[in-house]
Amino acid sequence: MLVLRGVRKFYDAREVVCGIDLELKPGECFGLLGPNGAGKTTTLRLALGLSDPDAGAIHLLDRNIPRHAREARLRVGVLPQLDNLDPDFTVFENLLVYGRYFGLADALISSRIPELLQFAGLEGRADSRIQTLSGGMKRRLSLARALVNDPDLLVLDEPTTGLDPQARHLIWERLKQLVARGKTILLTTHFMDEAERLCDRVAVMDNGRIIADGSPRELIARNIEPEVVEVYGDAADAWARSAGRSVCERVERIGETVFCYTQDDERVLATLENTEELRYLHRRANLEDVFLKLTGRDLRD
Amino acid sequence: MNSYAHKIFAPPQLSRRFAHVWRRNFLVWRKLAIPSVLGNLADPMLYMLGLGYGLGTLLPQVDGTPYITFLAAGTVCYSTMNSATFEALYSAFSRMHVQKTWDAILNTPMGLDDVVLGEVIWAASKSVLSGAAIVIIIWALGLSHSPLTLWIFPLTLLIGLTFGSLGLVMTAFAPSYDFFMYYFTLVITPMVLLCGVFFPIAQLPPLFQYVAGVLPLTHAIGLVRPLMNDHIPNAWWLHVAVLAGYAAAGFYASLVLIRRRLLS
Numbered sequence: 001m002l003v004l005r006g007v008r009k010f011y012d013a014r015e016v017v018c019g020i021d022l023e024l025k026p027g028e029c030f031g032l033l034g035p036n037g038a039g040k041t042t043t044l045r046l047a048l049g050l051s052d053p054d055a056g057a058i059h060l061l062d063r064n065i066p067r068h069a070r071e072a073r074l075r076v077g078v079l080p081q082l083d084n085l086d087p088d089f090t091v092f093e094n095l096l097v098y099g100r101y102f103g104l105a106d107a108l109i110s111s112r113i114p115e116l117l118q119f120a121g122l123e124g125r126a127d128s129r130i131q132t133l134s135g136g137m138k139r140r141l142s143l144a145r146a147l148v149n150d151p152d153l154l155v156l157d158e159p160t161t162g163l164d165p166q167a168r169h170l171i172w173e174r175l176k177q178l179v180a181r182g183k184t185i186l187l188t189t190h191f192m193d194e195a196e197r198l199c200d201r202v203a204v205m206d207n208g209r210i211i212a213d214g215s216p217r218e219l220i221a222r223n224i225e226p227e228v229v230e231v232y233g234d235a236a237d238a239w240a241r242s243a244g245r246s247v248c249e250r251v252e253r254i255g256e257t258v259f260c261y262t263q264d265d266e267r268v269l270a271t272l273e274n275t276e277e278l279r280y281l282h283r284r285a286n287l288e289d290v291f292l293k294l295t296g297r298d299l300r301d
Numbered sequence: 302m303n304s305y306a307h308k309i310f311a312p313p314q315l316s317r318r319f320a321h322v323w324r325r326n327f328l329v330w331r332k333l334a335i336p337s338v339l340g341n342l343a344d345p346m347l348y349m350l351g352l353g354y355g356l357g358t359l360l361p362q363v364d365g366t367p368y369i370t371f372l373a374a375g376t377v378c379y380s381t382m383n384s385a386t387f388e389a390l391y392s393a394f395s396r397m398h399v400q401k402t403w404d405a406i407l408n409t410p411m412g413l414d415d416v417v418l419g420e421v422i423w424a425a426s427k428s429v430l431s432g433a434a435i436v437i438i439i440w441a442l443g444l445s446h447s448p449l450t451l452w453i454f455p456l457t458l459l460i461g462l463t464f465g466s467l468g469l470v471m472t473a474f475a476p477s478y479d480f481f482m483y484y485f486t487l488v489i490t491p492m493v494l495l496c497g498v499f500f501p502i503a504q505l506p507p508l509f510q511y512v513a514g515v516l517p518l519t520h521a522i523g524l525v526r527p528l529m530n531d532h533i534p535n536a537w538w539l540h541v542a543v544l545a546g547y548a549a550a551g552f553y554a555s556l557v558l559i560r561r562r563l564l565s
Contacts, residue, residue, distance in 0.1 A: 011565070048408065050407060050408075050564065051564065051565065052304065052305060052308060052564075070410045070411075070412055071410065073408070073409060073410045074410045078408035080401075080404060080405065080408065082401065084400065084401035084402060084404055084405040085405075086325075086329075086400070086402060086405075087400060088329040088332065089328070089329070093328065097321075097324075097325050097328065098405070098409070100321045100324065100325075101321050101406055101409035101410070101411050102409055102410055103318075103410065149409075
């Protein structure tokens, strides 16, 4: 589907993609995770042939990129990070005009539109102006627009950033439907719950490098203790220095919260019982824990 | 030359795919056609009629014709230039930078060359519309009856391509809309005053005449004014060649600059 081998990209003297390898298999949902500025969007631009790599080889749908990027993009649907729907057009016109860019006949596009609108939950909104749509509706319309050419591969750049929980869940449900229909998906996200829910495989990217990859379960098993106890409150610090340190494999303190990573949750919980001034939350380790461990807790702006 | 430079300076890849971009812009324009046409016409008509009749009564004949007829030819060219210029500056910039319409298009099997070609031809199409509307009004007012004025229609396309291409060069550099004020103040307004829109170039001091001689608007007027007066323009091929040269050079320059801006 998509193969990247040793791909590097410089902006001036700064290397933003530092020799990455990726391979997408047909029918899978692959997540590219990473903090802001990790190089995710640049990687997508390279894969689509919108930017030329300085080293390495890229093949998209068996075509050499960037040489045959236009031909390859015939079979690809793209959801950009920021919606760029045409504000002068109605919902219907947005889909029609976009389909024309793929060289599709108006009759064919028009015949696909009712189904696309249904998929996007925008039935009855064909003649609505873009300004009257909510953020979630615009995102779903952008997704429908990415499907107008019935692509084999979908490239989704942060599909749910900026959406409310209802809108996110609806997008996730639609993306699962697409995978069930046999589409291959490459998405970027910095929401770990999103990656964990949707992706068969993920790669964690930081400073232009892929620093870990595998299924979400594998990444958790390989990189982090399986149980997490988060301890809150004024006494959390004292607890971490006394009991916490001895019963946890790893303790991290962020602000008022102590994160305790462990194999043996029962032993940790025993030390927290009967301590009224401590509140705590016990949970399984998730991809976010892995992500923060691998990429650090520093702010990325 | 490395592969990046090779890509940026590559010759234009012209394809009929540009028509998708043209049709997109046409569909937007169609929704706003009436206010747009009235807006495009009002300004040049006010100048032409106000100055033509107002100032014209004070003047003897200019170059052997009534002043309003003299001014009418200038107005056709000025208005044709303005239409393509506004489209290639403000409208194209908004599609490139503000609405990110070009980014959306580039995610499909369209190339950037298709987008830029579509924009230039669209800008020229707006010129044809403005120029044609004024020619029709000139006919209606009886300012010219020459069948040679029919040649003005294809010429407005050429003039539109020239100023559309030059405008896109500015757009390729522009950080914001404010930047375009420089182009109007330093290029468009001097051109309107130097190139014979309002008065014959021969009235200018020799140095200014020389400068006017290399500016594209002079050559547009050099074609349109004789046609209006029922003459075949002297050295018409030279005027056409200069306009076509500006159009070709401007198109290539804008393409290189826009590639550099968007495909890095």
